[in-house]
Amino acid sequence: MQMPVPNPAILARKARLVSRLSQVLPGDAIIEDDSETRAYECDALTAYKCPPMLAVLPSTTNEVSDVLRICHEEGVPVVPRGAGTSLAGGALPTADCVILGVARMNEVLEVDYDNRVIRVQSGRTNLSVSGAVEEDGFFYAPDPSSQLACAIAGNIAMNSGGAHCLKYGVTTNNLLGVTMVMMDGTVVEIGGAHLDAGGLDLLGVICGSEGQLGVVTEATLRILRKPEGARPVLMGFDSNEVAGACVSDIIKSGILPVAIEFMDRPCIRACEAFAKAGYPDCEALLIVEVEGSEDEITWQLNKIIEIARRHDPVELREAQDADEAGRIWLGRKSAFGAMGQINDYMCLDGTIPVSSLPFVLRRIGELSKEFGLDVANVFHAGDGNMHPLILFDANKPGDLETCEAFGAEILKLCVEAGGCLTGEHGVGVEKRDLMLHQYDPADLEAQLHVKDVFDPNWLLNPAKVFPLSVTETRRVAPVAAE
């Protein structure tokens, strides 16, 4: 993986930049010492590391505006950072950049149950948004698995999803407004507590733009009343094809489960060995969860079980109480931990049309043999979002490279099957160089136009999302005169 060569003219001006920033930020908000900037050298994609030139931790929208204005004037690239939990390297620094972390901005600004919205500062963690309203029976729906740690800022940047998005949608479907600072320091308000006011949907393109269009400092989010209850059913099948057909039949029946999770045999075995959840030893396992009142749950589960029976399940287990529900989820929720127990692993994030599931799983099995690395699949089956976990040994020379090559082949396979490179993690640096497999040059050019408008000098998170060769001429930003 390549990153741009640091610009020596920028590095040479570190002292001047620090001096200017210290006029607008308190001293403890500027991190310039090499030993301390190292804390920002990577995000959750730990294979790639590079300490930034500086990190800053502003506490207000005004401070963010001052920082960006100064960096804009000085021609210094800025990499925004939420909680640093990106699996795609979205917050990976370059050596000549300023990391702008929003972690200190974590307040709830307004809770409004009558209009069913909450306004928060963007450094607030995903789970603590729900935490602020749960006593009153409400929640914020998008639930990425890193929700304990990840920040709303990063959720907006990556348009994060989660296990429950089959029913509730992803971040973009639950985001109503933002306060955003443009690279030149201009503060803009987009959207608000109202819906669809007319004009171009700028909010729609900002969400998922991976911190390349502006720095979001505040967000207005839709909150929902919690359902009365929820309960899962577990079903095992002796082939991936049959499990896939069952998913399709459930969806066609008119039931909208809140989650449909799929695990293949390698994943089932690893989870069982690790968590001892009592999973059957079979080819494919589905966990389907529905919501509502007790009666509504029973009606829906009965329909689902009736559909499953038509597909000759080898196991069918309905949770009778919270304890059994917990056991059904236990194995699935420990999938990543179970893999980590066996080996190092790389977690992929492609999406495919649900109908292609059997073909894609079969082909992944063949590729696994070709590359000589094991792979296990967990899958948000309702929406086609796959998370193949490739096992490798980081201490074995060449294994990481083989793993990366294998991963790239799987993602290309997702595109060939009619899907996409990333369903919820984002492109970052990880999938940057695969973008031309999904998009033609004209398609990418149209996306680059958007960045040209929001950030004409290409200073915000410039080395991400697009292949470096495609953005090279744009990233040669003019450095301010001495």
Next chain:
Amino acid sequence: MSMVATEADLAEQIKTAQGPLRVQGGGTRGLSGVGEPLSVSGLSGVELYEPGALTLVVKAGTPVVQIREVLAAENQRLAFEPADLRGLLGTQGAPTIGAVFATNSSGPRRIQCGAARDHLLGVRFVDGQGQVIKNGGRVMKNVTGYDLVKLMAGAHGTLGVLTEVSLKVLPQTEAEASVLVSGVDLASAVQTMSAALGSPFDVTGAAYDPEAQVARVRVEGFADSVSYRAVQLQKLLAGFGEVAVEEETSADWADVRDVTAFAGRAGDVWRVSMKPTDAVAAAEQMQADALQFDWGGGLIWALVPEGTDLRARLSVPGGATLIRGSGETRERLGMFPPEPAPLAAISAGLRQKFDPRGILNPGLMG
């Protein structure tokens, strides 16, 4: 009028255009504008339909009525309830799916399942220089690159002309019921609807008719579940007014969606978006001849005398769009709410990039 039969034809037409083009589908939405009319209704037909994946790919000029038929055969539907404004606007023709997305047309179910833009998964379009561009795809979860799909939804053809859309469809529900709360004024209607929308009973519509003084709240799903939730809502809302449950109310909700109350009545029609609790203040400020409320009070349709500058009367945050008005009024007031300077500059910058010659529906959005 120019008709095109293929995407390549369309690209060539735009590339070689000598002046402004007025882009339209079925021409039912009464969008005024200058230039040579260019219809995409010749680009029609279903490309791919996978009921088990809830996805449909169609050419942009496909009539909505045809899509409804295709979906109904599999017991599915367009969940976001796109409006048919022919009655309101006095227009003829067949609404097309491209125009539904180009105008981000969403009905009462917006509050529960999202807007048209939330159901649009992928697009192909021709930009102002005649280049064919694609974005998104046909899968539900996709964060590969920028979401130009959202940008195209609601852009009214000013950034590019849609040629193909892929969308999320949902199952038709088995049953529906409406809980009617009668004898409520606007302030208590908003409270009634907020209580219903803040309940766990999965309300899929919340509208208020001030002339009848009736607030109506809809639930949909399997028959048993609908009965259960209707009873629960009846209990919850009993304190607000006289409560009754009606079944088979889909015609009433179609009237809410299509604003049929204002069809054939003289005057301009505005669509105003705000947060529901601002509806009372907004309604007073508007001094309108007639009002209809949807989205729990968050959407107001206002009928006012011709030429009225409704925006000048309003001080609540949100936006007022002129849906029906004379050419002169549209010219003077603009169809869309004006944006603050920095956002107007971004919007203008985007139009300049996607349509550097300024030939696609020029002036329609600014």
